[in-house]
Amino acid sequence: MGRPEAAAPREAAARATARGRRWWLGLLVATVHLALVVDVARQPLATEAGPDTHRALIWPLHNDTIHRIGPGADFFAVYHAGQALEAGLDPYQQAELVRRTPYWFPFRYLPTVGHTLGRAAIAFAPRTAYLLWLALTELLLWGLVVVIARRAARTWRRDVALGALLLSSPYLLELHMGQFTFVTVAAVALALLLEGPTRPASPTNGPPRQRWSPRLGAALAYAGAVLLKLFPVVAAPALLRQRRYWPMLTLALAALGIALLHDFAGHPQQARTFWELNFSQPVGGMDGGNVGLVYAGYLALQRLWPEWQATHWSTVLGLWRLLVLGASALVVLLARKHDVRVGVALLLLAHFVSYAHVWEHHVSGILVLGVLLLLASPRADAASAGTSGPGPRGGGAPSPSPPRWSCSRYPRPSPTSTRSGTHSSSTRRRAGRWPRATPWC
Numbered sequence: 001m002g003r004p005e006a007a008a009p010r011e012a013a014a015r016a017t018a019r020g021r022r023w024w025l026g027l028l029v030a031t032v033h034l035a036l037v038v039d040v041a042r043q044p045l046a047t048e049a050g051p052d053t054h055r056a057l058i059w060p061l062h063n064d065t066i067h068r069i070g071p072g073a074d075f076f077a078v079y080h081a082g083q084a085l086e087a088g089l090d091p092y093q094q095a096e097l098v099r100r101t102p103y104w105f106p107f108r109y110l111p112t113v114g115h116t117l118g119r120a121a122i123a124f125a126p127r128t129a130y131l132l133w134l135a136l137t138e139l140l141l142w143g144l145v146v147v148i149a150r151r152a153a154r155t156w157r158r159d160v161a162l163g164a165l166l167l168s169s170p171y172l173l174e175l176h177m178g179q180f181t182f183v184t185v186a187a188v189a190l191a192l193l194l195e196g197p198t199r200p201a202s203p204t205n206g207p208p209r210q211r212w213s214p215r216l217g218a219a220l221a222y223a224g225a226v227l228l229k230l231f232p233v234v235a236a237p238a239l240l241r242q243r244r245y246w247p248m249l250t251l252a253l254a255a256l257g258i259a260l261l262h263d264f265a266g267h268p269q270q271a272r273t274f275w276e277l278n279f280s281q282p283v284g285g286m287d288g289g290n291v292g293l294v295y296a297g298y299l300a301l302q303r304l305w306p307e308w309q310a311t312h313w314s315t316v317l318g319l320w321r322l323l324v325l326g327a328s329a330l331v332v333l334l335a336r337k338h339d340v341r342v343g344v345a346l347l348l349l350a351h352f353v354s355y356a357h358v359w360e361h362h363v364s365g366i367l368v369l370g371v372l373l374l375l376a377s378p379r380a381d382a383a384s385a386g387t388s389g390p391g392p393r394g395g396g397a398p399s400p401s402p403p404r405w406s407c408s409r410y411p412r413p414s415p416t417s418t419r420s421g422t423h424s425s426s427t428r429r430r431a432g433r434w435p436r437a438t439p440w441c
Contacts, residue, residue, distance in 0.1 A: 022159065033166040040175045041134055045127055046070025047102045058172045062360050063289040065176055069103045072130040075121075075178025076104035079129060082118025085111065091118070092273040102126050108277040109180075111263040111270060112227055134175050137183055141165065144186050144368070147193045152375050161371040170363035177361055180228055185348065185365030187225040188232050189372055191248060192341055194218035215247070223252040227259055230278075231351045237329040238343025245340065292358030294320070317356060324354035341376040345369040 040056045046069055059065045080101040081091035089095065091107050091114045100122075107114065121129040145162055152158040165171070174182045194214040225232045233256070239245040264271035286298050294317065301309035301316070309316075328350035332343040348369055352358055 025159075026162070029163055029166050036172055037134070037138060037175065040071075040172055041131060043071045043176070045072065045102050045130075056172070056176060058169055058176065061169055062173050062176075064173060064360055067289065068177070069105070071176055072126075072133075072178040073103060073105050074180070075130050075133050076101050076126065077107040078109065078113055078118045079121045079126060080104045080118075081107040081109075081111070081114030082120070082122040085114045086119060086122060090267075090270060090273075092270060092277070100126065106277065108274070109229070110227065110259055110274070111267075112259040117228075130178055133178055137175060140183055140186050140190075141171070144190055144193075147190060148371070148375070151193060157374050161374050164367060165371060168364055168367055170361055170367065174361045174364045179361045179364075181362050182364040182368070184225045184229040184232060185368045187221040187228075188235065188344065188348070189368050191218040191222040191225070192344060192372070194221070195244065195248065195340075219248040219251045222248050223255045226252040226256050230256075231355075232348070234325060234329075234347045234351050235344040237332045238338075238340055238347055241333070241338045241343065242340060286356070289359055290357065291360055291363075292355060293353050294356045295358070298356075321354040324350050339376050341372045345372045345376075 036057065042054055043056055044053055083096050083100055084091045087097050091111050124132065145165060148158065148161060171182055195218045222232065236249055239249045286295055328347050332346060352362060352366055
């Protein structure tokens with residue numbers, strides 16, 4: 001009879017030791033991450049480089065560090081667009097009235113990005129603006145880390161997810177280039193996490209409710225991701241499955257429509273340039289550094305049927321993209337058990353699988369999608385619900401209470417108990433729309 005009581009202090013000591021080891025390991029990972037980020041930020045711009053220039057530790061690991069222009073080249077595309085728009089010029093052309101941007105890749109985003117981020121950047125010197133963008137990207141990463149650390153179950157899956165985010169070489173490449181893919185996907189992930197309820201359930205309150213501030217933050221994060229890079233729009237079928245995501249999707253689509261009208265209504269040439277840069281040049285970018293599945297198919301067709309590939313590649317690519325995105329949308333829309341995280345991750349992964357221009361830095365965003373899938377797996381949900389360990393009947397420690405984002409924490413009231421008056425009137429009113437209030441059901 002005394003054995004369980006005697007084992008309790010040992011189990012508590014073991015848990016404390018495990019927490020201490022996890023804390024020290026997390027501190028080590030965070031320190032290494034910050035050292036690598038500072039190493040990337042210390043690099044001089046290509047215009048300042050010499051034979052003995054400092055190179056980041058990731059320099060020999062990636063095609064885009066060795067064979068591209070230099071640090072910040074993608075960010076300077078937006079910087080150049082801000083310069084051009086400030087002078088009343090087309091952001092897609094390559095001229096500057098007064099040369100200020102050190103170097104840049106062609107600008108291929110919406111002019112709205114140049115009007116907002118670009119014009120804000122040109123208030124600073126080019127290198128200062130680039131370092132500020134690195135700091136904003138780093139803050140977004142740590143925001144995602146903190147939200148996951150606080151809301152996910154304390155299992156090895158959470159630890160692996162956080163370690164992968166902090167020790168990602170593609171993320172460091174993203175910083176080196178001044179790119180926007182990680183920011184876009186991380187904003188979508190934060191939007192999903194912030195949409196969860198913030199007030200716990202109780203017998204009097206019924207299902208948990210959400211405060212307006214996190215919901216507004218989620219809507220703004222998703223809308224910003226859509227405006228920065230258009231591809232998060234493909235997540236719309238997953239968001240349509242649950243009513244509480246409709247305001248977020250509506251705001252993003254409305255912002256995109258207003259931006260398109262503002263940018264292109266009076267500038268048809270800019271609209272044509274934007275279309276050509278992003279949608280009607282399927283052969284562009286088919287060279288070293290492209291790591292996409294489409295590029296592998298391009299090389300295979302080029303070797304096996306070069307004449308047919310040169311003539312019909314655009315048709316093949318269009319059909320492939322339609323097939324992958326359409327099939328993924330159907331799977332999400334027709335799934336009997338729907339998890340928003342899984343649906344959004346599937347549709348964004350379908351975009352990358354069917355996209356012609358997938359570069360090494362895109363893996364930084366794909367990794368975020370992998371984290372969402374890892375935390376949304378059935379075993380992770382079981383751990384979150386506290387069903388993996390033995391209960392008090394078996395002599396073990398009681399199961400931990402499920403976290404706020406676990407569906408098992410908010411069981412649906414049965415029709416019998418509702419009719420018999422067991423639940424309050426507010427619970428009965430909400431019973432018909434329970435999935436709207438529960439965080440991940």
